[in-house]
Amino acid sequence: MSSRDLLSFRLNGHPVDVPCPSPRVLLDLLREDLRLTGTKRGCDLGTCGCCTVLVDGRPTLSCLTLARLVDGRSVETIEGVSPPRGLNPVQAAFVAHGATQCGFCTPGFVVTATALLRSNPRPSRAEIERAISGNLCRCTGYLKIIEAIESAARTEG
Amino acid sequence: MHLDPFELHRPTTVDEVVRLATELAGRFDYLAGGTDLLPNYKMHLNAKPHLVALEDVGELRGHSETRLGAMERLADLEADRAFGRVHPGLSDAIGEVATPLVRSSGTVGGNLLVDTRCFFFNQSYFWRSSLGFCLKADGDRCHVVPQAERCYATFSGDLAPALLVLDAEVEVAGPTGRRRLPLGALYDPAGDGIRRTRLAPGDLLVAVHLPPGAPGRRARYKKLRVRPSYDFPELGVAVAGAWDSDRVRSLRLAVGGVETLPRRFDDLTDPLVGAPLTPETVNRLADEVQRRVRPVHNTFLPPDYRRRMVGVYVRRALAEAREGSAG
Ligand SMILES: Cc1cc2nc3c(=O)[nH]c(=O)nc-3n(C[C@H](O)[C@H](O)[C@H](O)COP(=O)(O)OP(=O)(O)OC[C@H]3O[C@@H](n4cnc5c(N)ncnc54)[C@H](O)[C@@H]3O)c2cc1C
Ligand code: SF4
Ligand code: FES
Ligand code: FES
Numbered sequence: 001m002s003s004r005d006l007l008s009f010r011l012n013g014h015p016v017d018v019p020c021p022s023p024r025v026l027l028d029l030l031r032e033d034l035r036l037t038g039t040k041r042g043c044d045l046g047t048c049g050c051c052t053v054l055v056d057g058r059p060t061l062s063c064l065t066l067a068r069l070v071d072g073r074s075v076e077t078i079e080g081v082s083p084p085r086g087l088n089p090v091q092a093a094f095v096a097h098g099a100t101q102c103g104f105c106t107p108g109f110v111v112t113a114t115a116l117l118r119s120n121p122r123p124s125r126a127e128i129e130r131a132i133s134g135n136l137c138r139c140t141g142y143l144k145i146i147e148a149i150e151s152a153a154r155t156e157g
Numbered sequence: 158m159h160l161d162p163f164e165l166h167r168p169t170t171v172d173e174v175v176r177l178a179t180e181l182a183g184r185f186d187y188l189a190g191g192t193d194l195l196p197n198y199k200m201h202l203n204a205k206p207h208l209v210a211l212e213d214v215g216e217l218r219g220h221s222e223t224r225l226g227a228m229e230r231l232a233d234l235e236a237d238r239a240f241g242r243v244h245p246g247l248s249d250a251i252g253e254v255a256t257p258l259v260r261s262s263g264t265v266g267g268n269l270l271v272d273t274r275c276f277f278f279n280q281s282y283f284w285r286s287s288l289g290f291c292l293k294a295d296g297d298r299c300h301v302v303p304q305a306e307r308c309y310a311t312f313s314g315d316l317a318p319a320l321l322v323l324d325a326e327v328e329v330a331g332p333t334g335r336r337r338l339p340l341g342a343l344y345d346p347a348g349d350g351i352r353r354t355r356l357a358p359g360d361l362l363v364a365v366h367l368p369p370g371a372p373g374r375r376a377r378y379k380k381l382r383v384r385p386s387y388d389f390p391e392l393g394v395a396v397a398g399a400w401d402s403d404r405v406r407s408l409r410l411a412v413g414g415v416e417t418l419p420r421r422f423d424d425l426t427d428p429l430v431g432a433p434l435t436p437e438t439v440n441r442l443a444d445e446v447q448r449r450v451r452p453v454h455n456t457f458l459p460p461d462y463r464r465r466m467v468g469v470y471v472r473r474a475l476a477e478a479r480e481g482s483a484g
Contacts, residue, residue: 022208023160025195044158045196047387049258058232059261064195066188068165069212112258133386134256 009070012080027051027062038078049135052108053077059115078107081114090152099148101139113149158199169213171330179332181207182358190262193271201282222372225365227266246376250319253380266362273310275455301455308350309453317419318395319378322409323371331360344418377478379470390414391458394470396478403433415452443471
Protein backbone atom coordinates (compact mmCIF):
# COMPACT_ATOMS: atom_id res chain seq x y z
CA MET A 1 0.00 0.00 0.00
CA SER A 2 1.47 3.34 -0.97
CA SER A 3 1.21 5.95 1.73
CA ARG A 4 -0.08 8.40 -0.87
CA ASP A 5 -3.13 6.38 -1.89
CA LEU A 6 -6.18 8.33 -2.87
CA LEU A 7 -8.70 8.78 -0.08
CA SER A 8 -12.38 8.73 -1.11
CA PHE A 9 -15.21 9.78 1.17
CA ARG A 10 -18.35 11.91 1.25
CA LEU A 11 -17.77 15.39 2.62
CA ASN A 12 -20.87 17.40 3.44
CA GLY A 13 -22.84 15.31 0.98
CA HIS A 14 -20.38 15.48 -1.91
CA PRO A 15 -17.91 12.80 -3.00
CA VAL A 16 -14.28 13.78 -2.50
CA ASP A 17 -11.09 12.10 -3.76
CA VAL A 18 -7.92 13.46 -2.30
CA PRO A 19 -4.35 12.19 -1.94
CA CYS A 20 -3.62 11.54 1.71
CA PRO A 21 -0.51 10.16 3.42
CA SER A 22 -1.07 7.82 6.40
CA PRO A 23 0.03 10.19 9.19
CA ARG A 24 -2.44 12.94 8.17
CA VAL A 25 -5.18 13.51 10.76
CA LEU A 26 -8.64 14.45 9.56
CA LEU A 27 -8.39 17.96 11.04
CA ASP A 28 -5.29 18.78 8.97
CA LEU A 29 -6.83 17.28 5.83
CA LEU A 30 -9.96 19.41 6.25
CA ARG A 31 -8.26 22.67 7.14
CA GLU A 32 -5.06 22.53 5.15
CA ASP A 33 -5.79 20.36 2.10
CA LEU A 34 -9.50 20.99 1.62
CA ARG A 35 -9.51 24.56 2.96
CA LEU A 36 -12.52 24.02 5.20
CA THR A 37 -11.33 26.19 8.05
CA GLY A 38 -14.61 26.25 9.99
CA THR A 39 -13.39 23.26 11.99
CA LYS A 40 -11.00 24.70 14.56
CA ARG A 41 -7.72 23.47 15.97
CA GLY A 42 -7.66 24.16 19.71
CA CYS A 43 -5.51 21.76 21.68
CA ASP A 44 -4.79 19.22 18.91
CA LEU A 45 -4.79 16.56 21.68
CA GLY A 46 -8.41 15.61 22.33
CA THR A 47 -9.15 17.91 25.26
CA CYS A 48 -11.10 20.87 23.84
CA GLY A 49 -13.72 19.67 21.32
CA CYS A 50 -13.08 22.58 18.91
CA CYS A 51 -12.32 20.13 16.09
CA THR A 52 -15.54 18.10 16.38
CA VAL A 53 -17.02 16.80 13.11
CA LEU A 54 -19.59 14.09 12.39
CA VAL A 55 -18.36 10.80 10.92
CA ASP A 56 -21.34 8.73 9.76
CA GLY A 57 -23.37 10.99 12.04
CA ARG A 58 -21.25 10.37 15.10
CA PRO A 59 -19.47 13.27 16.86
CA THR A 60 -15.76 12.67 16.37
CA LEU A 61 -12.62 14.57 17.33
CA SER A 62 -10.96 15.21 13.98
CA CYS A 63 -7.59 15.94 15.63
CA LEU A 64 -7.43 12.32 16.87
CA THR A 65 -8.76 10.61 13.74
CA LEU A 66 -6.46 9.40 11.00
CA ALA A 67 -7.89 10.79 7.78
CA ARG A 68 -7.37 7.50 5.95
CA LEU A 69 -9.80 5.81 8.31
CA VAL A 70 -12.74 7.86 6.97
CA ASP A 71 -12.26 6.16 3.60
CA GLY A 72 -15.73 5.27 2.29
CA ARG A 73 -17.50 7.13 5.08
CA SER A 74 -19.51 10.28 5.32
CA VAL A 75 -18.07 13.34 7.07
CA GLU A 76 -20.04 16.44 8.04
CA THR A 77 -18.27 19.57 9.18
CA ILE A 78 -19.64 22.85 10.50
CA GLU A 79 -19.87 23.98 6.87
CA GLY A 80 -22.18 21.04 6.11
CA VAL A 81 -24.22 21.32 9.28
CA SER A 82 -25.12 24.90 8.26
CA PRO A 83 -27.72 25.33 5.52
CA PRO A 84 -26.47 26.94 2.26
CA ARG A 85 -28.16 30.19 3.30
CA GLY A 86 -28.84 31.42 6.80
CA LEU A 87 -28.36 29.46 9.99
CA ASN A 88 -29.52 26.14 11.34
CA PRO A 89 -31.72 26.26 14.48
CA VAL A 90 -28.77 25.68 16.81
CA GLN A 91 -26.75 28.46 15.19
CA ALA A 92 -29.74 30.82 15.24
CA ALA A 93 -30.25 30.09 18.93
CA PHE A 94 -26.55 30.75 19.64
CA VAL A 95 -26.93 34.19 18.07
CA ALA A 96 -30.21 34.95 19.82
CA HIS A 97 -28.85 33.94 23.23
CA GLY A 98 -25.43 35.54 22.96
CA ALA A 99 -23.89 32.09 23.29
CA THR A 100 -20.85 33.07 21.29
CA GLN A 101 -18.18 35.59 22.24
CA CYS A 102 -14.78 35.14 20.58
CA GLY A 103 -16.41 32.32 18.59
CA PHE A 104 -13.45 29.98 18.49
CA CYS A 105 -15.26 27.16 20.29
CA THR A 106 -18.58 27.77 18.52
CA PRO A 107 -18.23 25.41 15.51
CA GLY A 108 -17.41 22.53 17.87
CA PHE A 109 -20.38 23.32 20.13
CA VAL A 110 -22.75 23.68 17.18
CA VAL A 111 -21.69 20.34 15.68
CA THR A 112 -21.92 18.57 19.05
CA ALA A 113 -25.31 20.11 19.82
CA THR A 114 -26.66 19.36 16.33
CA ALA A 115 -25.74 15.69 16.79
CA LEU A 116 -27.36 15.68 20.22
CA LEU A 117 -30.65 17.09 18.92
CA ARG A 118 -30.71 14.63 16.01
CA SER A 119 -30.48 11.65 18.35
CA ASN A 120 -32.42 13.19 21.24
CA PRO A 121 -34.70 16.02 20.09
CA ARG A 122 -35.90 16.85 23.61
CA PRO A 123 -32.85 16.59 25.87
CA SER A 124 -33.10 17.51 29.54
CA ARG A 125 -30.80 20.21 30.85
CA ALA A 126 -28.64 17.53 32.46
CA GLU A 127 -28.37 15.69 29.14
CA ILE A 128 -27.30 18.90 27.41
CA GLU A 129 -24.68 19.63 30.06
CA ARG A 130 -23.33 16.12 29.74
CA ALA A 131 -23.29 16.12 25.95
CA ILE A 132 -21.22 19.31 25.77
CA SER A 133 -18.89 18.43 28.62
CA GLY A 134 -16.10 17.64 26.14
CA ASN A 135 -16.29 21.09 24.53
CA LEU A 136 -14.35 23.85 26.24
CA CYS A 137 -15.28 27.51 26.09
CA ARG A 138 -12.98 30.08 27.66
CA CYS A 139 -15.36 33.04 27.22
CA THR A 140 -19.03 32.45 27.90
CA GLY A 141 -19.21 30.51 31.14
CA TYR A 142 -21.43 27.92 29.36
CA LEU A 143 -24.77 29.17 30.69
CA LYS A 144 -25.73 30.96 27.47
CA ILE A 145 -24.65 27.95 25.43
CA ILE A 146 -26.87 25.63 27.46
CA GLU A 147 -29.79 28.05 27.17
CA ALA A 148 -29.27 28.31 23.41
CA ILE A 149 -29.36 24.53 22.97
CA GLU A 150 -32.47 24.29 25.16
CA SER A 151 -34.17 26.89 23.03
CA ALA A 152 -33.10 25.24 19.76
CA ALA A 153 -34.64 22.01 21.06
CA ARG A 154 -37.91 23.84 21.77
CA THR A 155 -38.12 25.49 18.36
CA GLU A 156 -37.05 22.38 16.45
CA GLY A 157 -39.10 19.78 18.36
CA MET B 158 1.29 18.95 15.65
CA HIS B 159 2.42 16.44 13.08
CA LEU B 160 2.76 12.72 13.30
CA ASP B 161 6.03 11.10 12.28
CA PRO B 162 5.71 8.92 9.17
CA PHE B 163 4.37 5.41 9.66
CA GLU B 164 2.83 2.76 7.49
CA LEU B 165 -0.84 2.06 8.15
CA HIS B 166 -2.19 -1.49 7.93
CA ARG B 167 -5.88 -2.36 7.84
CA PRO B 168 -6.43 -6.08 8.43
CA THR B 169 -10.00 -7.41 8.52
CA THR B 170 -9.71 -10.66 10.48
CA VAL B 171 -8.12 -11.67 13.77
CA ASP B 172 -5.88 -14.19 11.98
CA GLU B 173 -4.63 -11.49 9.67
CA VAL B 174 -3.93 -9.18 12.63
CA VAL B 175 -1.93 -11.86 14.43
CA ARG B 176 0.09 -12.64 11.30
CA LEU B 177 0.92 -8.97 10.79
CA ALA B 178 1.68 -8.42 14.44
CA THR B 179 4.04 -11.37 14.56
CA GLU B 180 5.85 -10.15 11.47
CA LEU B 181 6.11 -6.55 12.72
CA ALA B 182 6.87 -7.42 16.37
CA GLY B 183 8.47 -4.50 18.19
CA ARG B 184 8.00 -2.12 15.27
CA PHE B 185 4.26 -1.44 15.48
CA ASP B 186 1.37 -0.38 17.67
CA TYR B 187 -2.26 -1.35 17.40
CA LEU B 188 -4.58 1.54 16.72
CA ALA B 189 -8.04 1.18 18.27
CA GLY B 190 -9.89 4.49 18.84
CA GLY B 191 -6.54 6.29 18.91
CA THR B 192 -7.58 8.61 21.75
CA ASP B 193 -4.64 7.54 23.88
CA LEU B 194 -2.13 6.54 21.22
CA LEU B 195 -2.39 9.55 18.90
CA PRO B 196 -1.86 12.24 21.57
CA ASN B 197 1.28 10.33 22.58
CA TYR B 198 2.41 10.05 18.95
CA LYS B 199 1.85 13.77 18.49
CA MET B 200 4.19 14.38 21.42
CA HIS B 201 6.71 11.96 19.86
CA LEU B 202 6.38 9.50 22.72
CA ASN B 203 7.58 6.08 21.59
CA ALA B 204 6.07 6.30 18.10
CA LYS B 205 6.57 3.22 15.90
CA PRO B 206 7.04 2.90 12.11
CA HIS B 207 3.88 0.79 11.65
CA LEU B 208 0.31 1.11 12.87
CA VAL B 209 -2.10 -1.81 12.66
CA ALA B 210 -5.63 -0.35 12.67
CA LEU B 211 -8.23 -2.63 14.25
CA GLU B 212 -11.14 -0.62 12.84
CA ASP B 213 -12.17 -3.16 10.18
CA VAL B 214 -11.94 -6.33 12.28
CA GLY B 215 -15.63 -7.14 12.76
CA GLU B 216 -15.08 -9.84 15.38
CA LEU B 217 -13.71 -7.28 17.83
CA ARG B 218 -16.97 -5.29 17.91
CA GLY B 219 -20.25 -5.76 19.72
CA HIS B 220 -21.31 -6.39 23.29
CA SER B 221 -23.72 -8.40 25.42
CA GLU B 222 -24.21 -8.62 29.19
CA THR B 223 -21.31 -11.05 29.40
CA ARG B 224 -19.01 -10.17 26.48
CA LEU B 225 -17.44 -6.87 25.48
CA GLY B 226 -15.60 -6.79 22.15
CA ALA B 227 -12.17 -5.14 22.45
CA MET B 228 -13.13 -2.62 19.75
CA GLU B 229 -16.51 -1.80 21.27
CA ARG B 230 -16.68 1.93 21.72
CA LEU B 231 -17.38 3.31 25.18
CA ALA B 232 -20.16 5.58 23.89
CA ASP B 233 -22.03 2.54 22.53
CA LEU B 234 -21.88 0.80 25.90
CA GLU B 235 -23.01 3.99 27.58
CA ALA B 236 -25.98 4.36 25.23
CA ASP B 237 -27.23 0.86 26.16
CA ARG B 238 -29.34 1.61 29.23
CA ALA B 239 -30.20 -2.04 29.89
CA PHE B 240 -26.49 -2.84 29.99
CA GLY B 241 -25.96 0.00 32.45
CA ARG B 242 -28.68 -1.33 34.75
CA VAL B 243 -27.18 -4.81 35.03
CA HIS B 244 -23.64 -3.44 35.33
CA PRO B 245 -23.92 -0.41 37.60
CA GLY B 246 -20.23 -0.33 38.57
CA LEU B 247 -19.00 -0.69 35.02
CA SER B 248 -21.50 1.90 33.93
CA ASP B 249 -20.11 4.34 36.56
CA ALA B 250 -16.62 3.75 35.19
CA ILE B 251 -17.53 4.07 31.50
CA GLY B 252 -19.42 7.30 32.08
CA GLU B 253 -16.42 8.81 33.85
CA VAL B 254 -13.81 8.08 31.20
CA ALA B 255 -12.63 11.35 29.65
CA THR B 256 -15.42 13.24 27.86
CA PRO B 257 -18.36 12.17 25.66
CA LEU B 258 -16.36 13.17 22.56
CA VAL B 259 -13.43 10.98 23.58
CA ARG B 260 -15.78 8.11 24.49
CA SER B 261 -17.30 8.38 21.04
CA SER B 262 -14.07 6.88 19.64
CA GLY B 263 -12.39 5.31 22.70
CA THR B 264 -12.72 1.53 23.05
CA VAL B 265 -12.78 -1.12 25.76
CA GLY B 266 -9.48 -2.73 24.66
CA GLY B 267 -7.75 0.63 24.40
CA ASN B 268 -8.93 1.51 27.88
CA LEU B 269 -7.56 -1.68 29.44
CA LEU B 270 -4.22 -1.12 27.70
CA VAL B 271 -4.09 2.66 28.01
CA ASP B 272 -0.52 3.85 28.49
CA THR B 273 0.55 4.80 32.02
CA ARG B 274 0.80 8.50 32.79
CA CYS B 275 3.33 10.72 34.50
CA PHE B 276 3.77 14.45 34.83
CA PHE B 277 7.27 14.10 33.34
CA PHE B 278 6.18 11.87 30.45
CA ASN B 279 2.96 13.34 29.05
CA GLN B 280 4.71 16.46 27.79
CA SER B 281 5.84 17.77 24.45
CA TYR B 282 9.18 16.77 22.98
CA PHE B 283 10.48 20.30 23.64
CA TRP B 284 9.39 20.23 27.30
CA ARG B 285 11.00 16.84 27.83
CA SER B 286 14.18 17.76 26.01
CA SER B 287 14.71 20.76 28.31
CA LEU B 288 14.51 18.73 31.50
CA GLY B 289 16.19 15.61 30.13
CA PHE B 290 14.35 12.52 28.93
CA CYS B 291 13.27 9.74 31.29
CA LEU B 292 13.31 5.94 31.30
CA LYS B 293 9.86 5.65 29.74
CA ALA B 294 10.87 7.52 26.59
CA ASP B 295 14.34 8.22 25.22
CA GLY B 296 16.13 8.62 28.59
CA ASP B 297 18.01 6.72 31.28
CA ARG B 298 16.64 8.03 34.57
CA CYS B 299 13.42 8.63 36.48
CA HIS B 300 12.56 12.15 37.62
CA VAL B 301 10.04 10.94 40.19
CA VAL B 302 12.08 8.29 42.00
CA PRO B 303 15.62 9.25 40.93
CA GLN B 304 17.32 6.22 42.47
CA ALA B 305 14.92 3.85 40.67
CA GLU B 306 15.69 1.65 37.73
CA ARG B 307 12.05 1.23 36.91
CA CYS B 308 9.18 3.48 35.93
CA TYR B 309 6.43 4.51 38.33
CA ALA B 310 4.04 6.09 35.82
CA THR B 311 0.43 5.72 36.93
CA PHE B 312 -2.09 3.28 35.46
CA SER B 313 -4.96 5.61 34.56
CA GLY B 314 -7.64 3.45 32.95
CA ASP B 315 -11.05 3.53 34.58
CA LEU B 316 -12.51 0.27 33.30
CA ALA B 317 -9.89 -2.11 34.69
CA PRO B 318 -10.82 -1.80 38.40
CA ALA B 319 -14.55 -2.01 37.59
CA LEU B 320 -13.96 -5.17 35.53
CA LEU B 321 -11.52 -6.72 38.02
CA VAL B 322 -14.19 -6.80 40.76
CA LEU B 323 -16.55 -8.64 38.38
CA ASP B 324 -13.96 -11.42 37.87
CA ALA B 325 -13.67 -10.52 34.19
CA GLU B 326 -11.50 -12.61 31.86
CA VAL B 327 -9.78 -11.44 28.72
CA GLU B 328 -9.63 -13.40 25.48
CA VAL B 329 -6.29 -13.06 23.73
CA ALA B 330 -5.39 -14.23 20.23
CA GLY B 331 -1.74 -14.92 19.49
CA PRO B 332 0.57 -16.91 17.22
CA THR B 333 -0.21 -20.10 19.16
CA GLY B 334 -3.98 -19.66 19.12
CA ARG B 335 -6.55 -18.29 21.53
CA ARG B 336 -6.41 -18.26 25.29
CA ARG B 337 -8.34 -16.81 28.18
CA LEU B 338 -6.86 -15.38 31.33
CA PRO B 339 -8.25 -13.51 34.32
CA LEU B 340 -8.03 -9.78 33.70
CA GLY B 341 -5.77 -9.48 36.76
CA ALA B 342 -3.24 -11.79 35.09
CA LEU B 343 -3.04 -9.53 32.04
CA TYR B 344 -1.12 -7.04 34.16
CA ASP B 345 2.33 -8.20 35.20
CA PRO B 346 3.69 -7.00 38.56
CA ALA B 347 7.12 -8.38 37.56
CA GLY B 348 7.35 -5.80 34.76
CA ASP B 349 9.58 -2.75 35.02
CA GLY B 350 6.69 -0.29 34.82
CA ILE B 351 7.35 0.18 31.12
CA ARG B 352 6.54 -3.41 30.17
CA ARG B 353 3.41 -3.95 32.22
CA THR B 354 1.42 -6.77 30.68
CA ARG B 355 1.84 -10.45 29.95
CA LEU B 356 0.96 -9.93 26.29
CA ALA B 357 3.63 -11.41 24.01
CA PRO B 358 4.61 -10.11 20.58
CA GLY B 359 1.77 -10.88 18.19
CA ASP B 360 -0.89 -10.97 20.93
CA LEU B 361 -4.18 -9.20 20.38
CA LEU B 362 -6.90 -8.50 22.93
CA VAL B 363 -10.09 -9.87 21.37
CA ALA B 364 -12.76 -9.48 24.05
CA VAL B 365 -13.58 -9.24 27.73
CA HIS B 366 -15.80 -11.98 29.17
CA LEU B 367 -17.85 -11.65 32.34
CA PRO B 368 -18.93 -14.68 34.36
CA PRO B 369 -22.66 -15.50 34.38
CA GLY B 370 -23.02 -14.17 37.93
CA ALA B 371 -21.65 -10.74 37.06
CA PRO B 372 -24.81 -9.09 35.73
CA GLY B 373 -26.81 -7.77 38.64
CA ARG B 374 -23.91 -7.77 41.10
CA ARG B 375 -24.10 -4.78 43.43
CA ALA B 376 -21.17 -2.80 42.19
CA ARG B 377 -19.86 0.73 42.22
CA TYR B 378 -16.89 2.66 40.86
CA LYS B 379 -15.84 5.91 42.53
CA LYS B 380 -13.30 8.13 40.87
CA LEU B 381 -11.40 11.15 42.12
CA ARG B 382 -10.32 13.62 39.46
CA VAL B 383 -9.53 17.29 39.35
CA ARG B 384 -12.06 18.42 36.73
CA PRO B 385 -15.10 16.14 36.99
CA SER B 386 -15.97 16.20 33.29
CA TYR B 387 -12.47 15.70 31.97
CA ASP B 388 -9.59 14.28 33.83
CA PHE B 389 -7.85 10.98 34.17
CA PRO B 390 -8.30 9.35 37.60
CA GLU B 391 -6.23 10.51 40.54
CA LEU B 392 -7.61 7.34 42.07
CA GLY B 393 -10.43 4.93 41.29
CA VAL B 394 -12.02 2.45 43.69
CA ALA B 395 -14.31 -0.35 42.50
CA VAL B 396 -16.32 -2.72 44.67
CA ALA B 397 -18.75 -5.52 43.84
CA GLY B 398 -20.56 -7.67 46.30
CA ALA B 399 -23.54 -9.80 47.14
CA TRP B 400 -25.31 -9.89 50.47
CA ASP B 401 -27.64 -12.41 52.18
CA SER B 402 -29.71 -9.97 54.22
CA ASP B 403 -26.82 -8.48 56.16
CA ARG B 404 -24.15 -11.13 55.64
CA VAL B 405 -21.53 -10.79 52.96
CA ARG B 406 -21.91 -13.54 50.35
CA SER B 407 -19.10 -12.23 48.17
CA LEU B 408 -16.98 -9.11 48.08
CA ARG B 409 -14.29 -7.80 45.75
CA LEU B 410 -12.40 -4.53 45.86
CA ALA B 411 -9.95 -3.07 43.35
CA VAL B 412 -8.02 0.17 43.13
CA GLY B 413 -6.66 1.91 40.04
CA GLY B 414 -5.15 5.30 39.32
CA VAL B 415 -2.63 5.18 42.19
CA GLU B 416 0.09 2.75 41.12
CA THR B 417 1.61 1.36 37.93
CA LEU B 418 -1.01 -1.39 37.79
CA PRO B 419 -4.59 -1.74 38.97
CA ARG B 420 -4.96 -4.34 41.72
CA ARG B 421 -7.45 -6.29 43.75
CA PHE B 422 -7.31 -6.87 47.50
CA ASP B 423 -8.72 -10.40 47.87
CA ASP B 424 -6.68 -11.17 50.97
CA LEU B 425 -8.51 -8.32 52.73
CA THR B 426 -12.02 -8.97 51.40
CA ASP B 427 -12.13 -12.82 51.50
CA PRO B 428 -12.07 -12.99 55.33
CA LEU B 429 -15.16 -10.75 55.41
CA VAL B 430 -17.34 -13.32 53.63
CA GLY B 431 -20.01 -14.92 55.82
CA ALA B 432 -20.19 -12.14 58.41
CA PRO B 433 -22.13 -8.87 58.49
CA LEU B 434 -20.26 -5.80 57.34
CA THR B 435 -20.08 -3.59 60.43
CA PRO B 436 -18.80 -0.02 60.55
CA GLU B 437 -15.70 -1.40 62.29
CA THR B 438 -14.91 -3.94 59.54
CA VAL B 439 -15.49 -1.32 56.86
CA ASN B 440 -13.12 1.07 58.61
CA ARG B 441 -10.48 -1.58 59.09
CA LEU B 442 -10.69 -2.53 55.41
CA ALA B 443 -10.49 1.08 54.24
CA ASP B 444 -7.55 1.83 56.55
CA GLU B 445 -5.63 -1.23 55.41
CA VAL B 446 -6.13 -0.54 51.68
CA GLN B 447 -5.07 3.06 52.28
CA ARG B 448 -1.99 1.88 54.16
CA ARG B 449 -0.94 -0.46 51.34
CA VAL B 450 -1.30 1.72 48.24
CA ARG B 451 1.87 3.51 47.10
CA PRO B 452 1.15 6.53 44.91
CA VAL B 453 4.16 8.61 43.88
CA HIS B 454 4.31 12.28 42.99
CA ASN B 455 3.64 12.15 39.24
CA THR B 456 0.05 13.32 38.88
CA PHE B 457 -1.70 16.56 39.78
CA LEU B 458 -2.65 15.84 43.39
CA PRO B 459 -0.03 15.09 46.06
CA PRO B 460 0.48 11.38 46.81
CA ASP B 461 -0.27 11.64 50.51
CA TYR B 462 -3.64 13.20 49.76
CA ARG B 463 -4.43 10.55 47.14
CA ARG B 464 -3.51 7.81 49.59
CA ARG B 465 -5.77 9.21 52.28
CA MET B 466 -8.58 9.67 49.77
CA VAL B 467 -8.32 5.99 48.80
CA GLY B 468 -9.64 5.19 52.29
CA VAL B 469 -12.46 7.71 51.93
CA TYR B 470 -13.42 6.32 48.52
CA VAL B 471 -13.38 2.71 49.76
CA ARG B 472 -15.92 3.69 52.42
CA ARG B 473 -18.08 5.57 49.93
CA ALA B 474 -17.99 2.86 47.29
CA LEU B 475 -18.94 0.19 49.83
CA ALA B 476 -21.77 2.24 51.29
CA GLU B 477 -23.20 2.93 47.84
CA ALA B 478 -22.83 -0.65 46.62
CA ARG B 479 -24.76 -1.91 49.65
CA GLU B 480 -27.58 0.53 49.01
CA GLY B 481 -27.59 -0.36 45.29
CA SER B 482 -30.21 -2.47 43.59
CA ALA B 483 -30.18 -6.26 43.00
CA GLY B 484 -28.60 -8.84 45.24
C1 LIG C 1 -8.71 14.41 26.97
C2 LIG C 1 -8.58 12.96 27.31
C3 LIG C 1 -9.00 12.52 28.56
C4 LIG C 1 -8.91 11.16 28.89
N1 LIG C 1 -9.37 10.78 30.11
C5 LIG C 1 -9.40 9.46 30.43
C6 LIG C 1 -9.98 9.03 31.66
O1 LIG C 1 -10.49 9.83 32.44
N2 LIG C 1 -9.95 7.71 31.94
C7 LIG C 1 -9.42 6.78 31.09
O2 LIG C 1 -9.47 5.60 31.40
N3 LIG C 1 -8.87 7.16 29.92
C8 LIG C 1 -8.87 8.47 29.55
N4 LIG C 1 -8.33 8.86 28.35
C9 LIG C 1 -7.59 7.88 27.54
C10 LIG C 1 -8.38 7.17 26.45
O3 LIG C 1 -9.22 8.08 25.78
C11 LIG C 1 -9.24 6.02 26.94
O4 LIG C 1 -8.51 5.22 27.84
C12 LIG C 1 -9.77 5.16 25.79
O5 LIG C 1 -10.66 4.18 26.26
C13 LIG C 1 -8.64 4.47 25.03
O6 LIG C 1 -9.21 3.70 24.00
P1 LIG C 1 -8.74 3.85 22.48
O7 LIG C 1 -9.55 2.88 21.70
O8 LIG C 1 -8.82 5.25 22.03
O9 LIG C 1 -7.24 3.38 22.60
P2 LIG C 1 -5.99 3.60 21.63
O10 LIG C 1 -5.42 4.94 21.84
O11 LIG C 1 -6.33 3.22 20.24
O12 LIG C 1 -5.02 2.48 22.23
C14 LIG C 1 -4.48 2.54 23.53
C15 LIG C 1 -3.41 1.45 23.67
O13 LIG C 1 -4.00 0.16 23.67
C16 LIG C 1 -3.46 -0.66 22.62
N5 LIG C 1 -4.58 -1.46 22.12
C17 LIG C 1 -5.82 -0.99 21.80
N6 LIG C 1 -6.63 -2.00 21.47
C18 LIG C 1 -5.90 -3.15 21.58
C19 LIG C 1 -6.20 -4.55 21.37
N7 LIG C 1 -7.42 -4.95 21.00
N8 LIG C 1 -5.22 -5.45 21.59
C20 LIG C 1 -3.98 -5.05 21.98
N9 LIG C 1 -3.64 -3.75 22.19
C21 LIG C 1 -4.60 -2.82 21.99
C22 LIG C 1 -2.92 0.34 21.62
O14 LIG C 1 -1.88 -0.22 20.85
C23 LIG C 1 -2.41 1.44 22.53
O15 LIG C 1 -1.16 1.11 23.04
C24 LIG C 1 -8.39 10.23 27.96
C25 LIG C 1 -7.96 10.67 26.72
C26 LIG C 1 -8.05 12.02 26.39
C27 LIG C 1 -7.60 12.47 25.04
S1 SF4 D 1 7.79 7.60 36.64
FE1 SF4 D 1 9.93 8.20 36.13
S2 SF4 D 1 10.49 6.89 34.38
FE2 SF4 D 1 8.28 6.75 34.61
S3 SF4 D 1 7.46 8.30 33.21
FE3 SF4 D 1 7.68 9.32 35.19
S4 SF4 D 1 9.72 10.23 35.18
FE4 SF4 D 1 9.63 8.76 33.48
S1 FES E 1 -8.39 20.32 18.69
FE1 FES E 1 -9.28 18.35 18.79
S2 FES E 1 -10.01 18.26 20.82
FE2 FES E 1 -8.90 20.14 20.80
S1 FES F 1 -16.72 31.94 22.76
FE1 FES F 1 -14.59 32.18 23.06
S2 FES F 1 -13.99 30.16 23.59
FE2 FES F 1 -16.12 30.00 23.55
